[in-house]
Amino acid sequence: MSKLRQTAERAVQLAQAAGAGAATANAFESREVSVTWRDGKLDKVADATAVGVAVELYVDGRYASVSTSDLRHEALVAFVTEAVSMTRAIAADPFRALPDPLLYAGQSAADLAIDDATYESVTATHRLEIAKELEDAARGVPGAERILSVTTSCSDSRIASHRVHSDGFSGEKCGTSFWLAAEVSVLDADGRRPEDSAYAGSRRRSALPDAAAVGREATQRTLSRLGASKGPSAVLPMVLDHRVGGRLLGHLLAPLHGAPLQQQRSFLQGRLGQQIGSPLLDFADDPLVPGGFGSRHFDGEGMAARRFPLLEQGVLRNPYLDSYYARKLGLPPTTARMSNLAWSLGNHGRDALIASLARGVLVTGLLGGNSNATTGDFSLGVQGFAIEGGRIGAPLAEMNIAGNHLTFWQHLAAVGSDPYPYSAMRTPTLLFDDVQFAGT
């Protein structure tokens, strides 16, 4: 039996011995290593192994969730015992229980390809070489004489966990990830020092792109920001680059979760089955994408992971619901949190979407801003480029977009063919009509 499984089983037994009617425990161990390289020399190395256990307690109809990194036996005994006694002091909640065990059944047997067996063979020297290669490539781009500083990094992690429930559920997870990043600052004529970055990540080391390409992209992106200025306030079409679309989409999906829906803090409440976006808005939650950053066989409650539609041709199909809020709302649970998104893609990439516009804005960066989950109003800082005659024009900065999600997504006019590979949301480039930009 693995050490993680032993820790989790011990925690569940301690909870039951202390008086919990039911309990779950998730024991984890992670290793994360990173090398940061800056302007020709090593800047930082970090290497850390972390351990811990998270325990959920169901005591006389009461609920608590606790976690500790102090796994010494006596410490764990005292910790769990105190936690059970703390739980007894709060109010009972009839909606708290372990999930229906039927929902544990039916786990996919597919290989998710998220655990790279070669992880242990990555060496410190290898990481250093990659970090240097990133910088060399960043400095090899025409225009590099404007560079003030280049910071690159090569990092990787492996996280293993084992989840045990007092009703018999037991399951383990293990996943690796590997990341390359390069950040470049350049000097602008007026003294501003625009910075931008490029990065790439993968569950498997062999699937990472060439480090030199990432380094070059960082410098190219940064140089393209030189001379950026504020454009006029206007209502224009917007091409949203696939790297940044996930943030805007996150504001649409946050109110689709159990707590905001049940607590009446969601503009999506009561809209299941309704058209909330253009027919092109069409994606599912898919936990079984090979190599996906959010891929999993079971979720945080042990429920077997399965694909389900979120939006079908603009119609809202399912919320994200854990078993607790599902009981409170009287609906079947789906899962508490997003895994990966699988989009119905269009036929054209970003360049073709840009070429389709006589005038518009290509948004390549979002800066701050927020979204009101209760009403759907949002306002976000943006930067990017003017689009004129189907081509990318002058760089724009210090601008803003604002709208309401319930009308904004109805204006989705095209979906790209290019899901962003370095995020679980896998957002393609999106084209919107009639977006309110604020500037001069």
Next chain:
Amino acid sequence: MSPSTATVNRVGYFARFGIDEGAIRATLATALGRGAAFADLYFQHRVSHSLGLEDGAVNRASTGVELGVGVRVVQGDQTGYGYTEDLSLTSLLRTAQTAATVALGVSHHAAPIALHVAGDLPQRYRVGLPWPNVGVSDKLPLLTDVNARVFAADSRVCKVSVHFADETSVILIADSTGRLIEDTQPMTLLVLTCVAEHGGRRESNHMSIAGRSDFSFYTPERVARLVQDTVHKTMILFESSQPPAGQMPVVLAAGSSGILLHEAIGHGLEADFNRKNVSIYSDRIGKSIAKPFVNIVDDATPLHARGAINVDDEGNAAGCTHLVHEGVLETYLHDAISARHYGVEPTGNGRRESYCHAPMPRMRTTYMLPGPHARDEILASVKKGIYCENFANGQVQIGAGDFTFYVKNGWLIEDGRLTRPIKDVNLIGNGPKVLEEIDMVADDLAIDEGGWTCGKDGQSVPVSQGMPTVRVGSMTVGGRG
């Protein structure tokens, strides 16, 4: 008379986890073993509790225990870092070996033979009854009382949630100069969320109060103010709309408007960015960057403030740092690495989220000192603009200088008067330009008590901010129409 080092263990709190001077000296010796000039150990034991009220009952509780040590090895401006949650000597030495690989030579620096407790720390957050001694049942009435008061305050309230948190973090810093520094850092936070329904529409808002304090923080006045503010700032949303888009004068209310300083200048003055030459404020020390009545500080000293510290996470003294004095940029915010780079004293801004992270320059309590104008005078001076009084979040690009902050509640100003409430609008500007555009500063400085948290490079630290009423000549308002 000082006791001899051989017989006394000066390790205080962490002795209970088996840590003694011998283990610390051995770990530091290993950390310096590849030739690095400096090493430090950061032990931390943090116990946190939280309670949640939803649908009328306190029906969820949580606790968290974090115990570990971070080992940092510094060679010039290069850093090696590792941490472990296993405090056995074997594990400490292994972690030190890993961190030591940042240096690639042989040892030139000996570990300290004697450790000494470094001076008396100031006491900025003394508590009566420590949080670990406060039982759940003592805390419950606070949450249920707040819930009842919010429902009683307005019949349009339909949902209330209350989140209460407390934590006690004990840290021990030991470094290769022989210093031992221990501090106990309490924190508490209460977040109130209110949802209301009116005329077929729903609105919600939330506010928080936080401080490094004990349970006595929750005075009847403070709790009543939180309830009143949250209910008021929710109900007014029914009459509010997003303002028009475009450039206009912006008046910032006293208090949490300090978020502007945090984003427009605070981050840009963190010396790590300047050492790397990537901040828009690089090379601007000694230059005039604002009107002479603009004075900005970053202050570790406000008693019981969320952003107060007795000592920074590198063991350096933390006081009140003048960033901008009479419009002139005075200093960056330094950690030990940047202070050495610039040949100055550290400013006590070396902070970290926990033992899992290496310290870096971070803000504490950032605010602008009072100025020569009056609030009424400032409002009266604006023909058409907006007044911002409640904020959600902000962000900045260090090099380009562009920054944003999100206004949750505010007012349209027309002909010098507050005419119509506004909501949910992001403001965007460029740091140095906006500082130049601050043309009026009132005498009504207020330090906000909200539960602000600052994020940088994946690390979150608690901060505070404050502001007198201020006018900015022009900013871009991300509204509609």
